[in-house]
Amino acid sequence: MAPRERDEAEERERCITGIDGLDNILNGGIPRGNTVLITGSVGTGKTSLCLEFLVHGAIAGENSLYVSVTENSDKLLTNIIPYDFFDRKLIKEGRLVFIDLPVIYDKLGLEKLEFEFEEVNILITAIGNIVDELKIKRLVIDSITSVCYRLKTQENIRDFILKLGAMLSSRGCTSLLVSEISPAEERYSHYGVEEAIADGVVVTGNLERRGDLLRTLQVVKMRGTMHSRAKYVLDLTAVGVLLVPLLKGGSVASAGG
Amino acid sequence: MAVTTEVSEKLRALPEAAAVALRMKAEHYFDVIRAMLDVFATKKSLDSIYVTSTIPSTSIINALDVLEIPLDHIWFVDCISQIMMSAGQKHGHAIYVESPTMLENIMLKVEYLIRRTADRKNLVIIDSINSLAIHNNTKILSEFLHILVNNLRAKEAYTIIFSMEEYETEEIRNMLNLVSDETLQVEGEA
Numbered sequence: 001m002a003p004r005e006r007d008e009a010e011e012r013e014r015c016i017t018g019i020d021g022l023d024n025i026l027n028g029g030i031p032r033g034n035t036v037l038i039t040g041s042v043g044t045g046k047t048s049l050c051l052e053f054l055v056h057g058a059i060a061g062e063n064s065l066y067v068s069v070t071e072n073s074d075k076l077l078t079n080i081i082p083y084d085f086f087d088r089k090l091i092k093e094g095r096l097v098f099i100d101l102p103v104i105y106d107k108l109g110l111e112k113l114e115f116e117f118e119e120v121n122i123l124i125t126a127i128g129n130i131v132d133e134l135k136i137k138r139l140v141i142d143s144i145t146s147v148c149y150r151l152k153t154q155e156n157i158r159d160f161i162l163k164l165g166a167m168l169s170s171r172g173c174t175s176l177l178v179s180e181i182s183p184a185e186e187r188y189s190h191y192g193v194e195e196a197i198a199d200g201v202v203v204t205g206n207l208e209r210r211g212d213l214l215r216t217l218q219v220v221k222m223r224g225t226m227h228s229r230a231k232y233v234l235d236l237t238a239v240g241v242l243l244v245p246l247l248k249g250g251s252v253a254s255a256g257g
Numbered sequence: 258m259a260v261t262t263e264v265s266e267k268l269r270a271l272p273e274a275a276a277v278a279l280r281m282k283a284e285h286y287f288d289v290i291r292a293m294l295d296v297f298a299t300k301k302s303l304d305s306i307y308v309t310s311t312i313p314s315t316s317i318i319n320a321l322d323v324l325e326i327p328l329d330h331i332w333f334v335d336c337i338s339q340i341m342m343s344a345g346q347k348h349g350h351a352i353y354v355e356s357p358t359m360l361e362n363i364m365l366k367v368e369y370l371i372r373r374t375a376d377r378k379n380l381v382i383i384d385s386i387n388s389l390a391i392h393n394n395t396k397i398l399s400e401f402l403h404i405l406v407n408n409l410r411a412k413e414a415y416t417i418i419f420s421m422e423e424y425e426t427e428e429i430r431n432m433l434n435l436v437s438d439e440t441l442q443v444e445g446e447a
């Protein structure tokens with residue numbers, strides 16, 4: 001049995017991610033309304049994981065929104081088309097929505113490269129309005145690191161994530177914030193404050209073992225549920241993200257044969 | 258034929274979703290495969306997932322071809338052919354794992370095939386514990402089998418683990434006892 005952590009005694013309603021392996025790790029899903037940081041270096045599967053979370057949400061009748069900051073959403077769409085469970089109908093019916101954040105910036109007249117307190121409030125209000133209008137229950141911002149880049153100071157970043165989290169939580173919206181870090185960074189987020197404020201932290205990474213490169217996933221923190229803190233091996237497939245426990249006998253130190 | 262009958266009858270006597278060790282001599286190998294993939298899996302309407310770390314999947318596929326056993330419900334996780342094969346040689350019913358040391362990847366590919374064949378129950382064959390033991394230490398191999406078997410049991414799949422008597426060690430026997438519900442011995446003609 002993997003070690004488990006109990007944060008809060010009370011059982012909260014779950015947002016079932018639809019990614020079976022992750023729901024098992026989380027003992028049934030993400031506590032509804034949580035803001036979860038998905039953090040890892042490039043190519044570790046963060047975007048794929050988030051897209052799958054939204055597609056399953058849309059299928060389950062929860063309107064889902066993907067806020068793209070760096071990549072064009074048309075290009076992202078090509079990533080989910082191969083999924084067996086994806087259906088274009090979800091987009092046509094407005095259950096799965098893609099918005100490019102730069103478009104929002106434009107509309108709001110946020111042209112400055114550096115956001116202050118005021119711009120933070122404008123942005124949060126704008127996202128809140130979209131969530132209300134489209135009745136969004138699942139939200140992904142990919143990536144929060146790109147937004148934080150404009151916020152500059154740790155105070156502004158803390159302020160932004162706190163307000164964003166509170167706004168989404170009060171609407172019962174479960175959200176994933178993608179955080180990009182370089183493999184060398186020995187923390188969970190680039191600015192070092194994101195992980196402290198988020199309700200959950202899921203780390204994706206690469207693990208080299210005897211010359212083989214494995215994709216890994218680990219839930220480091222999740223408020224409102226018991227969860228495994230063990231490392232899992234991840235595979236990105238046409239049936240979605242698959243997860244199996246990382247075999248412990250396989251650590252370099254004890255590897256033989 | 259006697260071996261095929263013997264093995265298929267023994268398999269049919271198993272409870273649902275059993276995990277069994279199947280001990281055999283090398284000479285009975287193809288009769289056992291026929292009993293499992295043709296007689297047993299067909300009668301039970303199972304999709305078979307055949308994990309091979311012993312001989313290339315193409316060799317088994319060729320043998321099945323000769324025996325006129327259709328491949329429709331048979332899938333391979335091939336742990337030994339990847340390095341030697343070009344893309345054009347890959348078979349549509351086989352998924353390749355880089356090496357028999359990538360045990361997590363074996364689990365992931367089995368999981369993938371189970372999802373892909375969700376309309377039918379599964380029979381998962383591990384061929385063989387002896388060849389896996391060449392590439393992995395006992396500790397990690399036991400952990401792998403333990404997780405795999407439990408996972409498959411939860412999915413109501415049968416697990417059959419091959420053990421070639423000629424290559425059995427004390428460690429392998431202990432491992433099999435630990436992870437399987439029972440051991441079936443292929444006797445052959447007396």
Ligand SMILES: Nc1ncnc2c1ncn2[C@@H]1O[C@H](COP(=O)(O)OP(=O)(O)O)[C@@H](O)[C@H]1O
Pocket residue numbers: 040041042043044045046047048049079082236237238240
């Ligand atoms: N369903 C899939 N099957 C196979 N490979 C995939 C699948 N989805 C994504 N990938 C590959 O995995 C890699 C990483 O994916 P991505 O989610 O974009 O990582 P990140 O967002 O962490 O940078 C990409 O190279 C992508 O091509």
Ligand SMILES: [Mg+2]
Pocket residue numbers: 046047048142
């Ligand atoms: Mg990405």
